[in-house]
Amino acid sequence: MALGASQHDRGGCSVYDPLVSNRPEESESVQGRRTDDPDVFDFLDYRAYLREFYRRRKEQSSFSYRAFSLRAKLGSPNYLKLVIDGERNLTAAMARRFAGACGLKGPAATFFCELVIFGQASTLDERNESYGRLKRFQEFRQAQEIQIARDEYHSRWYLPAIRELALAQHFRPDPEWIAAQLWPPIRVSEAKNALEILQKLEMLVPRAEGGLEPHTPLVTTGPETANLHVAQYHRTMMTLASESLERIPAASRDISSVTLCVGEDGLDLIKQAIIRFRRELLTLSELERTPRQVVQVNFQLFPLSVLTKGSE
Numbered sequence: 001m002a003l004g005a006s007q008h009d010r011g012g013c014s015v016y017d018p019l020v021s022n023r024p025e026e027s028e029s030v031q032g033r034r035t036d037d038p039d040v041f042d043f044l045d046y047r048a049y050l051r052e053f054y055r056r057r058k059e060q061s062s063f064s065y066r067a068f069s070l071r072a073k074l075g076s077p078n079y080l081k082l083v084i085d086g087e088r089n090l091t092a093a094m095a096r097r098f099a100g101a102c103g104l105k106g107p108a109a110t111f112f113c114e115l116v117i118f119g120q121a122s123t124l125d126e127r128n129e130s131y132g133r134l135k136r137f138q139e140f141r142q143a144q145e146i147q148i149a150r151d152e153y154h155s156r157w158y159l160p161a162i163r164e165l166a167l168a169q170h171f172r173p174d175p176e177w178i179a180a181q182l183w184p185p186i187r188v189s190e191a192k193n194a195l196e197i198l199q200k201l202e203m204l205v206p207r208a209e210g211g212l213e214p215h216t217p218l219v220t221t222g223p224e225t226a227n228l229h230v231a232q233y234h235r236t237m238m239t240l241a242s243e244s245l246e247r248i249p250a251a252s253r254d255i256s257s258v259t260l261c262v263g264e265d266g267l268d269l270i271k272q273a274i275i276r277f278r279r280e281l282l283t284l285s286e287l288e289r290t291p292r293q294v295v296q297v298n299f300q301l302f303p304l305s306v307l308t309k310g311s312e
Contacts, residue, residue: 033103036060040108041139044147046095046115051084053102072101090116111137124235127228149200154229157236158186162194163203164294166214173204173212182294184240184247234298241298259304267301274299 036056043049057063066077074080074097082088083098090098095116099109111134118130131151134140141148153159162178165171172178175191182191195212198204204212244253262270281297 033105034060037103039143040102040104040112040115041137041143043115044118044134044144046090046112046119047084047086049112049115050080050098050102054080054084068101072097089120092116107137107139111140124228124231128232131228146200149197151229152197153201153203155232156190156194157233157240158182158190159194159197161294161296162191163198163214164291166198166204166212167288167291168293169290170292184243237296237298238300240296270301274301 034057038049038052038056040049043052054063054065054068065080068074068080069077072080076082079088080098083090092113095113096109099112102112104112114130114133118127118134121127121130135148161182165178165181166173173195175188175195178191178195179186179188186194195204199212202215205215207213241255245255260266260270278299285291
């Protein structure tokens with residue numbers, strides 16, 4: 001296996017560059033691995049992978065938690081169960097031992113270690129960075145093609161914008177035209193890639209007379225990436241809202257806020273009011289007969305003080 005000169009061992013976990021070498025051929029003769037074992041590249045949750053690995057082994061033989069502990073040279077016979085149940089995390093060194101006990105080698109073992117980093121990341125930035133490394137694996141991109149497209153939709157602000165722009169009567173499915181229509185403008189290559197993703201997700205479909213038109217399938221993020229990409233989307237939209245104070249004339253925007261002091265149920269009541277208003281806006285949008293411009297409406301509700309106890 002060829003190794004790149006810039007490779008490094010992130011916490012003792014990674015020694016393989018997925019952009020340099022392809023996945024080695026595997027067979028039943030690979031030590032400790034069976035052809036009916038789950039494919040680690042089908043997973044975004046390392047605990048789910050371990051759970052499925054154990055379930056399949058248990059169905060085919062007298063495999064046990066103790067047997068796995070012996071393979072991984074663990075002191076506790078119940079350690080695997082504790083990890084699967086979320087009661088224990090894995091260090092980088094322990095992740096390598098678990099990968100070996102599952103019969104994973106080369107890029108598959110490295111991918112498992114990266115899944116551990118992704119699953120145990122404590123901040124949004126750490127999860128973003130780790131997810132970016134996961135997507136560098138060709139095997140993962142092939143196995144998770146549709147999921148990655150969904151993730152792209154939720155993590156790039158201009159994808160929902162282009163989906164809405166397609167409702168305009170003057171819409172042209174031309175990357176150069178789309179790139180110039182958005183504000184702030186995007187690159188032509190980004191617009192081209194966006195059209196490909198939207199068609200892959202069937203959010204834009206071919207017209208009988210040519211061109212593209214909107215379609216409305218349900219698009220969701222997977223449970224492992226939902227918080228990651230939704231949070232990143234809101235970050236981006238709040239940044240664009242902040243920038244609009246300088247680049248958009250006041251007559252073409254509305255930036256306002258209100259500071260309130262509420263009681264115990266006040267927060268929930270405000271949330272329900274926001275939900276009702278969001279639904280009203282969606283209804284207004286559906287009633288538009290000649291849509292011409294894409295707009296973004298943000299809602300932010302967050303505390304500015306700690307919650308104080310009421311009087312006894």
